[in-house]
Amino acid sequence: MRNFSYHASFKFRFRKDFRKYEFFHHPQQFFPYGMLNIETETDKDVNKSPPNLNHLQVEYMVIQEGMCPVIFSHVWIRDDRKKVWIKTFMLLRDQKLFISQKIQTLAKFMRKPKEQALELVSV
Structure with missing residues (x-):
């Protein structure tokens, strides 16, 4: 492990990374529809994602308390x-x-x- 001192040529650089907010703007990139586990009302034993799951429903699941x-x-x-x-x-x-x-x-x-x-x- 290298030691980082004040006089060393190695330094840490901290940059702002605006991509960290992409999770909130585009949650489907991080949680694809196949990865989500949604219980349907008709079939509670088998968890399947409904075919009509849209972007707003995914956002609601991410924001909803307890999920x-x-x-x-x-x-x-x-x-x-x-x-x-x-x-x-x-x-x-x-x-x-x-x-x-x-x-x-x-x-x-x-x-x-x-x-x-x-x-x-x-x-």
């Missing part, structure tokens, strides 16, 4: 006091962001149903 997908990833966060980068795990579930440096802690939230996960937070 947020579970997203799990790791990020590197800089600690200014210690001048080091720390690997941190993040979990987005039910419109709540959980952050931990131990993957086992967040694994409990991924395995448990929503009601039991709320009990873990209060403990």
Whole structure:
């Protein structure tokens, strides 16, 4: 791993990336119709996407409360006091962001149903 100092020729460059907002403008690029899991009123056992699913219905599903997908990833966060980068795990579930440096802690939230996960937070 390379060390990045003030006098080194290697530097980080942060740029504005306007593509990060494409998720909200064009959700079908990130969630194609075949990937969506929609229950029809007539057939609740088999989840099929209806053929008349249009762009507005997909946007409504993305914006609708309670339909947020579970997203799990790791990020590197800089600690200014210690001048080091720390690997941190993040979990987005039910419109709540959980952050931990131990993957086992967040694994409990991924395995448990929503009601039991709320009990873990209060403990």
